[in-house]
Amino acid sequence: MLNNIMNKTKNIETEAVRLYLVETAKKLAEIAESKEEARLNLVETAKKLAEIAESKEEARLNLVETAKKLAEIAESKEEARHNLVETAKKLAEIASETKFNLYESREKYAIIFDQSPIAIEYFNERGELVSVNKACIDLFGVVDRNDVVGSKLFDDPNISSVIKTKLAAKETVRFESPFDFSKVKKANLYQTTKSGTLYLDWSITPLMLNREILGYIEQIQDITERVKREEKAKELDRLKDMFLTTSSHELRSPLVPIVAQAQMLLDNAYGVLKQNQRDAVDMIIRNAKTLSNLTSDTLDIALIRSNQLKLIFEKVSFGNLVTEVINNYKIQAQEKNIEILLDPLLVEPHISVDKLRICQVMNNLLSNALKFTNENGKVEVRVIRGDTEIVVKVKDTGIGISPHQQSELFTPFFQIDGELNRKYPGTGLGLSITKGIIEGHGGRIWLESKGLGKGTMVSFSIPIIN
Numbered sequence: 001m002l003n004n005i006m007n008k009t010k011n012i013e014t015e016a017v018r019l020y021l022v023e024t025a026k027k028l029a030e031i032a033e034s035k036e037e038a039r040l041n042l043v044e045t046a047k048k049l050a051e052i053a054e055s056k057e058e059a060r061l062n063l064v065e066t067a068k069k070l071a072e073i074a075e076s077k078e079e080a081r082h083n084l085v086e087t088a089k090k091l092a093e094i095a096s097e098t099k100f101n102l103y104e105s106r107e108k109y110a111i112i113f114d115q116s117p118i119a120i121e122y123f124n125e126r127g128e129l130v131s132v133n134k135a136c137i138d139l140f141g142v143v144d145r146n147d148v149v150g151s152k153l154f155d156d157p158n159i160s161s162v163i164k165t166k167l168a169a170k171e172t173v174r175f176e177s178p179f180d181f182s183k184v185k186k187a188n189l190y191q192t193t194k195s196g197t198l199y200l201d202w203s204i205t206p207l208m209l210n211r212e213i214l215g216y217i218e219q220i221q222d223i224t225e226r227v228k229r230e231e232k233a234k235e236l237d238r239l240k241d242m243f244l245t246t247s248s249h250e251l252r253s254p255l256v257p258i259v260a261q262a263q264m265l266l267d268n269a270y271g272v273l274k275q276n277q278r279d280a281v282d283m284i285i286r287n288a289k290t291l292s293n294l295t296s297d298t299l300d301i302a303l304i305r306s307n308q309l310k311l312i313f314e315k316v317s318f319g320n321l322v323t324e325v326i327n328n329y330k331i332q333a334q335e336k337n338i339e340i341l342l343d344p345l346l347v348e349p350h351i352s353v354d355k356l357r358i359c360q361v362m363n364n365l366l367s368n369a370l371k372f373t374n375e376n377g378k379v380e381v382r383v384i385r386g387d388t389e390i391v392v393k394v395k396d397t398g399i400g401i402s403p404h405q406q407s408e409l410f411t412p413f414f415q416i417d418g419e420l421n422r423k424y425p426g427t428g429l430g431l432s433i434t435k436g437i438i439e440g441h442g443g444r445i446w447l448e449s450k451g452l453g454k455g456t457m458v459s460f461s462i463p464i465i466n
């Protein structure tokens with residue numbers, strides 16, 4: 001188009017037209033150019049639009065993502081809300097349950113307090129009675145609960161002043177004592193349906209907070225039945241001891257002439273006996289002596305148990321006394337080839353003892369040592385003089401005693417392996433009597449053994465009284 005216009009200008013002679021045309025051409029060129037620009041703009045725009053379109057896709061995707069996220073958030077918020085509701089419900093439940101529990105536990109304690117079989121009294125810091133439970137009302141035969149409330153712990157005539165002093169010093173006290181209803185009536189403390197005396201086990205505890213007394217809890221148990229049973233048992237025991245004392249006395253007396261007469265038979269006082277007759281009389285004497293020993297041991301035990309063992313004190317040379325007893329066992333020891341020693345050989349000191357009873361003690365300990373020691377063993381007696389007491393130790397290399405049985409050996413009739421056909425003869429009374437005699441002298445007795453087969457050592461002490 002531009003070339004056509006240029007050609008036409010050659011045919012047109014007027015300068016004005018030519019200029020106009022040039023102008024127009026220029027403008028057209030401009031337009032053309034601007035059109036190019038527009039085209040380019042268009043391309044740009046298209047590009048941009050494409051870009052936008054792309055970015056819009058992205059945006060759309062973003063939007064979708066965001067929407068999804070929003071949905072998620074919305075959902076999670078729903079969940080959170082739901083959780084919150086659940087939590088709230090649970091909290092409400094817990095709250096009401098706690099309240100119920102609190103109420104219930106308060107009720108429970110009230111029930112425990114009131115239904116406890118132990119009588120309980122609660123006093124305030126001034127010792128004035130605040131509350132009592134049902135067991136307490138029953139125990140004291142209270143007619144009107146209000147009657148006892150306010151009564152003063154420190155005015156109770158059935159509580160001794162020693163106990164009251166301890167309570168005032170904030171001490172917990174536990175004691176057993178009789179409760180006399182006539183004192184309640186005399187002091188006009190409260191109306192009661194009861195009378196006579198009860199035996200009660202009391203426990204009074206001051207309740208403390210920062211060294212201040214908040215109040216007192218008193219717990220009382222009725223032990224009347226137990227005390228009566230114990231008194232009855234004591235009475236029965238006394239009767240048994242009396243029976244033992246008299247019967248052993250009576251049994252022993254006829255044995256003396258039996259042994260004496262049998263001995264005369266053996267001594268041919270009534271004519272010469274044949275060997276089988278001697279054997280028979282021998283057996284009579286042996287068994288009569290066993291019976292005599294048993295009855296005198298039983299009598300001793302009965303006397304010791306009833307505190308009737310009478311000791312006759314005299315001043316003796318303790319060393320001589322021990323030496324004499326040991327000499328009596330020399331032959332018996334030789335028969336088992338047991339070495340018997342006294343270390344050291346004391347003549348002094350002279351002390352006050354019941355000579356016969358101390359000989360009995362030494363006899364019991366030495367006969368045990370020789371009885372429970374096998375052939376070729378050793379028995380050693382040591383006498384140790386201290387400032388205030390004499391200690392005697394009888395030590396053997398015999399069968400020993402296992403630790404768990406050592407404490408029982410001083411119980412009457414106790415024998416290790418105490419069967420009828422046991423290997424070692426005896427009554428199981430020797431050590432109990434020995435203990436009674438030693439304690440009657442104000443001394444102690446004890447036993448040591450490292451166990452079975454490891455020998456035994458029995459020791460006793462006697463205070464030196466000048």
Ligand SMILES: Nc1ncnc2c1ncn2[C@@H]1O[C@H](COP(=O)(O)OP(=O)(O)O)[C@@H](O)[C@H]1O
Nearest residue numbers: 368369372409415416426427428429430431456
């Ligand atoms: N020296 C000892 N060695 C081992 N056991 C002993 C010894 N002394 C006492 N016993 C044990 O203690 C028991 C009680 O002793 P005891 O009272 O003298 O009674 P008994 O000698 O009549 O059996 C004995 O039966 C014995 O089992």
Ligand SMILES: [Mg+2]
Nearest residue numbers: 364368426430
């Ligand atoms: Mg014995």
